[in-house]
Amino acid sequence: MTSTTLTSWALLIWQSLQEKGINPRPFFTQAGLDPAKLGDGNARYPVNRMHKLWTSLETLDDEYIGITVGQHWSPTTFHALGFAWLASNSLAQAMQRIGRYSRLVNNAFYTSFTAEGSHYRFEVSTTENKKFLHPFGADAGAAAILKMCRMLCGEDFSPVEIYAVRPPSAGMRQLEDLYRRPIHYNSPHASWIIDRFDAERSIASGNSELARINEQIADKALARLEKNDVAGQVKQYIMEALPSGEVDEHAVASELGLSVRSLQRKLSEEKLTFSKMVAEIRQSLALHYIDESHLSLNEIGYLLGFSEQASFTRAFKRWTGHSPSQYRKQRPEQALGAA
Numbered sequence: 028m029t030s031t032t033l034t035s036w037a038l039l040i041w042q043s044l045q046e047k048g049i050n051p052r053p054f055f056t057q058a059g060l061d062p063a064k065l066g067d068g069n070a071r072y073p074v075n076r077m078h079k080l081w082t083s084l085e086t087l088d089d090e091y092i093g094i095t096v097g098q099h100w101s102p103t104t105f106h107a108l109g110f111a112w113l114a115s116n117s118l119a120q121a122m123q124r125i126g127r128y129s130r131l132v133n134n135a136f137y138t139s140f141t142a143e144g145s146h147y148r149f150e151v152s153t154t155e156n157k158k159f160l161h162p163f164g165a166d167a168g169a170a171a172i173l174k175m176c177r178m179l180c181g182e183d184f185s186p187v188e189i190y191a192v193r194p195p196s197a198g199m200r201q202l203e204d205l206y207r208r209p210i211h212y213n214s215p216h217a218s219w220i221i222d223r224f225d226a227e228r229s230i231a232s233g234n235s236e237l238a239r240i241n242e243q244i245a246d247k248a249l250a251r252l253e254k255n256d257v258a259g260q261v262k263q264y265i266m267e268a269l270p271s272g273e274v275d276e277h278a279v280a281s282e283l284g285l286s287v288r289s290l291q292r293k294l295s296e297e298k299l300t301f302s303k304m305v306a307e308i309r310q311s312l313a314l315h316y317i318d319e320s321h322l323s324l325n326e327i328g329y330l331l332g333f334s335e336q337a338s339f340t341r342a343f344k345r346w347t348g349h350s351p352s353q354y355r356k357q358r359p360e361q362a363l364g365a366a
Contacts, residue, residue, distance in 0.1 A: 030074040032077055033070070033071055033105070037072055040054075040080065055080065060072050090197035091197070094166050096166075097166065100174050105131075106245065108131060110238075112125070112175060114233060114235070114237040115233055116238075116318055117227055118226045119226040119227050120318060126311050130249065130253070131249045137152050137298070146220050147223060148218055148219070148220055150218040162193060169202055180225060180228070187208075187219075187220045187222050190210070190218045191212055192216065192217050223348070235318065257285075258294060258304075265308050313331055314347075316330060339351065
C-alpha cells in the first residue's frame with residue numbers, strides 16, 4: 028500500500044513559505060502535488076512526493092525550515108486526533124492517542140508509548156525506506172509534537188532525554204534550543220524519555236466527552252484509510268477479538284485470506300509482529316479504559332481479554348508501575364470521565 032499523509036500537514040509548508048514572502052505553488056507543482064487538495068481536510072498526498080517537496084526546499088538555503096513548519100501546527104492539522112489530543116486528561120493519555128491514530132496523519136509511521144520504571148518512552152518508527160525520510164520533515168515532526176505537548180502541559184515541559192537517528196546539524200542544534208535539552212545523535216531509534224510525573228499529571232482542561240466524540244470521527248477516517256491495509260485490518264481484528272480472549276494469528280490470517288506465513292511476512296515488511304501488535308493495543312486500550320469511570324476494573328479486564336483479574340492487574344502494573352485501582356485513585360474526578 029502506498030504510504031500517504033494528510034494534506035493538512037503539507038499546508039503548514041505552504042503557510043510557512045507564504046509568511047517568508049515565497050510563492051509556494053512552484054514547489055508543490057515540481058513535487059507533483061496538487062495545491063487544490065490543501066483545502067480538503069480528508070485529502071492525502073503520497074509520502075514519496077512529500078519527500079520531493081521537502082527536498083525542493085533545500086534550494087532556500089534555510090536549515091531551520093522544518094522547525095518553522097512544525098511550529099505552525101494547529102489542532103486541525105491532525106484531523107480529529109488534534110482535538111482528541113487537546114481534550115486529553117493527561118499527557119500519557121494524549122500520547123496513547125497518538126499511538127492509536129498516528130497512521131491517520133501519516134501511515135508511513137508507527138509510534139509507541141511505553142512505561143519504563145520512573146519514565147515513559149515515546150518512540151517513532153517507520154515502515155518506509157529511509158531514503159524517503161527527509162531531515163526537514165523529521166525536524167517538522169519533532170517541533171510539532173513538542174508544541175502539542177506544551178499546549179497540554181505548559182511551556183516549561185521538556186522531555187528528560189531526546190534520541191535522534193541523525194547526526195548533528197544546524198537544524199538539530201536549533202531543536203536543542205527548543206527542547207532546552209541536549210540531543211543524543213546517531214541513535215538506533217527516534218525517541219523521547221518523559222518523566223512519569225509529567226506524563227500522568229492530570230490536566231484541568233481535559234474533557235472526556237469531547238475526546239470520545241473526536242475519537243469516533245478518527246476511527247471512521249482510519250477505517251476508510253485502512254480498508255486495504257493489512258496492518259490496519261489486523262489491528263481492527265485484534266480490537267474486536269480481545270473481549271473474547273481468543274486473539275489468534277491463524278484466525279486473522281484466515282479472515283484476510285492469507286496463510287500465517289504470508290501474514291507474518293506482510294507484517295514484517297512494516298516492522299511489526301502479531302504478538303507485538305496485541306501487546307501494544309492492549310496497553311493502549313488499558314490506559315484509555317481506565318479513564319472511563321463507568322467501566323469497572325472487572326469490565327476493563329474482560330474488554331482486554333484477560334480471563335482473570337489478577338492477570339490484568341499484573342499486566343497493568345508492569346505497564347504503569349501501579350495497580351489499576353491505585354492508578355484510578357490518583358486521578359481526580361474530572362480525569363475519570365466526569366468532564
